Amino acid sequence: MSITQPKLRFSEFKENWEIFLFEDIYSFRTTNSFSRDKLNYESGLVKNIHYGDIHKGFNSSFKVKDENVPFINSDISLDKISSDNYCQNGDLIIADASEDYADIGKTIEIVDTNNENVLAGLHTFLARPDKKSMAVGFGTFLMKSNLINKQIKLIAQGSKVLSISTGRLGKIKTVIPSINEQRKIADFFYLIDKKINQLTKKKELLIKYNKGITQKIFNQNIKFKDDYNNEFPKWEIVKLHTLCDYKNGGSFENYVCSDGQYNLITLNSIDINGKIKKEHKKVSISDNSLKKGDLIMVLSDVAHGNFLGLTDVIPGDDYVLNQRMAALKPIKEINTYYLKTFINYNQKYFKLMGQGSSQLNLSKGDVINFDVKLPVLQEQDKISNFLYAIDMKINQITIQLEKTIAFKKSLLQQMFV
Numbered sequence: 001m002s003i004t005q006p007k008l009r010f011s012e013f014k015e016n017w018e019i020f021l022f023e024d025i026y027s028f029r030t031t032n033s034f035s036r037d038k039l040n041y042e043s044g045l046v047k048n049i050h051y052g053d054i055h056k057g058f059n060s061s062f063k064v065k066d067e068n069v070p071f072i073n074s075d076i077s078l079d080k081i082s083s084d085n086y087c088q089n090g091d092l093i094i095a096d097a098s099e100d101y102a103d104i105g106k107t108i109e110i111v112d113t114n115n116e117n118v119l120a121g122l123h124t125f126l127a128r129p130d131k132k133s134m135a136v137g138f139g140t141f142l143m144k145s146n147l148i149n150k151q152i153k154l155i156a157q158g159s160k161v162l163s164i165s166t167g168r169l170g171k172i173k174t175v176i177p178s179i180n181e182q183r184k185i186a187d188f189f190y191l192i193d194k195k196i197n198q199l200t201k202k203k204e205l206l207i208k209y210n211k212g213i214t215q216k217i218f219n220q221n222i223k224f225k226d227d228y229n230n231e232f233p234k235w236e237i238v239k240l241h242t243l244c245d246y247k248n249g250g251s252f253e254n255y256v257c258s259d260g261q262y263n264l265i266t267l268n269s270i271d272i273n274g275k276i277k278k279e280h281k282k283v284s285i286s287d288n289s290l291k292k293g294d295l296i297m298v299l300s301d302v303a304h305g306n307f308l309g310l311t312d313v314i315p316g317d318d319y320v321l322n323q324r325m326a327a328l329k330p331i332k333e334i335n336t337y338y339l340k341t342f343i344n345y346n347q348k349y350f351k352l353m354g355q356g357s358s359q360l361n362l363s364k365g366d367v368i369n370f371d372v373k374l375p376v377l378q379e380q381d382k383i384s385n386f387l388y389a390i391d392m393k394i395n396q397i398t399i400q401l402e403k404t405i406a407f408k409k410s411l412l413q414q415m416f417v
Contacts, residue, residue: 004175008414013181017417023170025134026092026127029085031120034072044071046078047116049087051095051123055103060140061193062093063112072119085126087118090136092127092143097163104162105152105169109140125166135179137186145416148172175417185415192408199401203394210390214345217383218373224382232379241368243339244328246297247289248364249321255283262286265314266322270298274311274344283320290319295328295336297343299362301354308350308362310340326367335380341387342372 004017032048039048047069049058058067072078087093091110098104110118120126129139142148155168176182216222226232252264260282269277276296296311310328313336321327330336343350349370354360375383 004417006415006417008411009177010181010184013177013184015178015181017175017177019173019175020132021170022127022172022174023131025132025174025176026129026170027131028166028170029091029120029126029128030082031085031122031124031126032081033122034076035122038073038076039070040073041068041070044074045117046072047118048072048121049093049108049118049124050121051097054093054095054106054108054124055098058108059193059197060108060144061111061137061190062108062140064110064114064116064118065112069118078119081119085119087113087120087126088128089113090129090134090139091120092125092129092139093120094125094127094143094164094169095123096125096165097123097161098156099161101153101156101162104156105143105149105164107140107143109137109143111137111140125169127169133179134176135182135186137190138176138182141185141189141412142174142176142416144412146413147175147417189408189411192404192411196401196404196408199397199404203397203401206390206394206397210387210394213390214341214387217387218342218345224379224386226378233376236374237371238374239368240328240343240370240372243332243334243372243374244295244330246364246368247321247327247329249323249325249327250287251323252283252285252320253322255285256281257284258282260284262318262320263316264320264322265296265325267298267300267324270296270311274298274309276312276315280319286318286320290314290317290321290327291329292316293330293336295330295340296321297326297328297362297367298324299326299367300324301359301361308354308360309344309347313340324361326364328367333377334374335377335384337384337388338380339372341384343370346370 004019006017034048036050039050047064048071049069053069087110089110089112093108093110095103095106098106151172152164152169155172156162156164177185213222220235224232256264262283262285263280264283265276265280269280271277292314294314296314298308298311301308314327350362350366351360353366354362374380
């Protein structure tokens with residue numbers, strides 16, 4: 001039997017890791033093929049893990065009581081299902097199909113059934129470590145290791161939908177340590193996952209709070225007062241063209257070059273949150289139409305975010321704006337953060353005004369005739385400062401979350417063969 005070691009491990013462990021085939025550790029149990037219409041979230045005696053839920057967000061270290069697992073409808077007979085096919089702690093449930101390589105073979109490990117009856121369902125494999133003792137909680141991280149991920153991608157078959165088979169999966173190579181080291185690794189990564197889940201939940205709650213408080217502010221259910229505790233004047237409703245000049249982007253792709261003097265902002269430069277990314281193509285020509293402080297209006301759907309609205313302000317004078325975007329150049333003293341937030345809050349208006357079937361597009365008229373609820377500048381500033389503080393808190397948590405996920409990914413590469 002071959003032996004090997006990872007690059008990074010806990011100092012108290014010295015023994016070599018051992019190489020096994022997957023089928024030397026795990027055996028497969030029968031799963032069912034119940035579709036979504038055979039499941040419900042209200043009542044039942046047996047819960048069912050559907051492959052779609054594995055792809056969409058079940059925690060990889062799976063505790064039944066912590067997840068929203070559907071029941072099998074009570075009119076479905078389960079008499080022919082053997083008791084041996086019900087999930088047990090330590091079982092792996094592996095999604096056997098995916099539309100892309102990133103999720104093929106995505107796996108959860110049952111670490112606590114909560115003494116409930118649970119079955120593995122459509123497009124899943126149920127793998128049980130009954131041929132070799134494995135620490136509960138270790139398998140889920142083993143399945144995330146580079147060695148196994150690479151092998152699963154190699155055995156995946158299909159064009160539009162990728163799939164794997166138990167026969168092929170059983171022949172992939174695994175490398176595992178002693179059970180005591182498995183427990184230590186599992187406990188360690190569990191703490192990292194716990195931190196990731198806490199940050200994710202915190203971010204979700206802040207985003208929900210931000211959405212709710214923004215709605216109340218723009219509906220004027222929450223009102224700000226001036227520095228002397230007086231009411232601000234009544235808000236005006238003005239057309240966007242009274243606040244900003246509109247300038248369409250051009251077509252600069254033919255001028256892209258490595259030594260260009262200008263940064264080209266395209267739709268691909270906008271992330272899912274409407275932020276301008278730091279990396280840009282360089283172009284050799286500018287129409288001198290953009291200035292620091294101008295706002296960018298996205299006029300076409302962005303594939304990754306379905307975003308129509310305003311991004312950040314342009315960070316400098318050395319930027320060029322590509323087609324399907326427009327610059328809004330303030331012609332009146334206005335808090336641009338307030339304007340950006342108000343426009344993005346009204347995404348529904350722009351979705352309704354957008355034209356097209358596969359992709360929505362806004363015209364100049366759609367944009368410049370948009371009605372803006374406009375408080376006086378001092379109130380704009382107070383609203384902006386309040387909402388900006390929430391945005392910054394969300395950004396801080398996002399950075400923490402991204403760093404923790406990257407930290408985990410790095411450790412998975414180093415602590416597994």
